[in-house]
Amino acid sequence: MANSDRIAVLLICLQLLPSGFLGHAAALMDSPLPSRPFRLGSVIAVRLGNTRSCVSGYGNGHAGAPVFRFCIPSWVAFSDDGAALVGEAAKDHAAANPQAAVFGFKRLLGKTFGHEDVQRESFPYKIVYKETSSTGTGIQVAKKQLLHVEDVAAMVLAELKCRAEAFLGHKVHYAVLTVPSYFRDASRLAAFDAVTSAGLEPVRIIDEPTAAALAHGLHENEITKNVLVLHVGGGTAEATVLVHEDGVFEAIGTWHDAHLGGDDFDRRTANHFLQLIREKHSVDIGNDTAKLWKLRAECERAKKELSDRDVARVSVNSIVDGVDLFEPLTRAKFEELNHDLFGRIMSVVDKAMVGSELAEKKELVDEIVLVGGSSRMPRIQELISDYFGGRQVRIGTAAVEPDEAVVHGGALLSHPTAGGYECLGGERRQFGASTDLC
Template identity: 35%
Template sequence: FPSYVAFTKNGERLLGEPARRQAVTNPEGTVTGFKRKMGTDYKYKIYGKEYAPQELSAALLQKIKNDCEAYLGEPVKKAVITVPAYFNDNQRTATKDAGAIAGWDVVRIINEPTSASLAYGIDKTGQEQKILVFDFGGGTLDVTVMDFGSGVFEVKSTSGDTNLGGTDMDSTIVDYVADEFKSENGIDLRNDKMAIQRLREACEKAKIELSTTVTTEINLPYITADASGPKHLTMTFSRAKLEELVTPIVERCREPAEQALGDAKIEPKDIDKIIFVGGPTRMPVVKKFVEDIIGKKVEHGVDPMECVAMGAAIQAGVLAGEVKDLLLLDVIPLSLGVETLGSVSTKLIERNTTIPTKRSQIFSTAADFQTSVTIHVLQGERPMATDNTTLGMFNLVGIPPAPRGLPQIEVTFDIDANGIMNVSAK
């Protein structure tokens, strides 16, 4: 079920595969990749109307809900929705909102790598295992280290990049092919929306084919035309060339992988199992990269494209009381704190803290007879407030006038099992 939403000029809405199929003929009305924009103020402008990312996500979730109900023949009201582990609070809240717009009661937001590990049902020998989940999807990367033993899945650390994925590979391949075509024909296909959409689809298809073969053809007749007549794009594309092009993108996975291992305080040799999630992990270059870092072969047996959804179903079973003897202990991916004097970011909860959790800290005023303070809530690891993500701001008023440093202001962060936070101050 591809994450495509399309609107036709006459107002019809298409979702999933039908939307993808007409992307070539309707590039202006077709949107994909909006998961990366979740939790931002970004608006998609389509035929004079504006759409927020959560509206587009909600359209897909509604389609899934309708398909599900049609298949089961009964209403389905509750959902467990998975998100990249590295999603921040804004992105998680936006995802939950999208579920609500679609008509779901979202009972849990669960991290994709954690969900995938449930699907692999790590063998029931009872012995403790250290698992590395490498989740490399179309738009995002998550690397998670977890312990499993006696029915308890405990996440030790998570790291990632919410702007790194298979679509970056596609863009690199598209640029390479477009440059080759331009040098031969003097025409830049990137200036033609319909041509570039055809090329993007062909490049994505070639990338997938090269996971199982060493050469493939990119063949696009009548891709464009000039005064001399129509032009055709025909090119032999090899796995070696693909790997040369995408190696810088794959190399960007190294830092998150090393950070996840470092935060979990373990060496690569301590990992017992590697689990792959996401389409790009089928590529030999990605497989070799991860196996070289860890020094172990990848675990197979569950489709990397399906394991996240399967794991979410298991978690739904746990929440419904149908699956027993299974406990999931997840963590927050990024530290949480507030801005203090001098634009400094003061952490209240460190990254990789197990959730749910609650933490309070006492602060005071910075000026004499101050009667209000602004609580600026931040997420991220940087020492300065401006370099982190703002989750929100609110004013605490009614502080009795007193010399600075005397009033006691208690700020409390309360994070639920979805990784979504409530902040209060008194």
């Protein structure tokens, strides 16, 4: 296919995009277009999350090459000398110096400084007005660093790119980008900019619920028509009802809560132990940042342990004047402490079902897919199953963990012989609209 023909195809595809994408995506015509299908290992999939971000792709060689996946904390921190730390190193640094760390910035992507969602956010770092930002929203860290939100996101994506390249043994220039279905044009553009700033050219943008459906192979099942995808991550819960027609997934109902996820369960559980410490030792450690950080980290670990067992231990050395905290936490107590949070998750599901006009026709939902690390909680699985009359739910696969499903679905779009999903076929090159039509 001649380069002029590829450009003509690109122009047709660009017409399917939200109008905001045109200026950014059209600039890609100035660079040589990669051949389709892509060579194995030449494209990676990236997902920017509130708490964890992931990269996935195929190794070099043949079509049966192994799929790799790496996830890191979505954290950026700055040492005293101004050096940037990303991922695990940033989160570890934040334990000692929370004011020098940035997290949860995905919520800020593409939102103006005056947006009500931005004004209501509460972080150890400051959200400030920045003239050079397209949205006016900037981040100030430790009274020194003044950054664009997109630049912070780019640091995380660049680290993922680096890890993928280390695994592959060569440079990578192209990426499939996954974004939440609730992202507006401005947020999609901001994510697009972050990817390009990280040194990658986005060749595809796909909604996360669709990527989750692909990861479970639902695009290969002609019988499947309606799919409910519930994504419960560390900071956000999103439910989307997809309809699969003519080989394409399209969202017909979606709802999300931008402040509901695993972090909220950790804080609620930590507050329980703070009260226990007050009662036992007459000491309030709520203002001791270091001790509070350790307690929340331990509560997060215990929460994960309770996904597979009925009792976990919460243990923190020298929590009060040399006295160690060593207390049991049962699954029943954890679910009691977080009863209202589970209810809020079910409210997100119900509102998505109402939007799809299937709330009174739940039997028409053919598949129920749970993704995101927090979907491992047994109570969430039980509630979803009960909501659909005891139906079985899909959570992860033999090869893919639920918190890696979205990025794995994105990686499938980089596989030249994956097939099955119409948007992969032929010589199409499209970036994807909110409905993912092509």
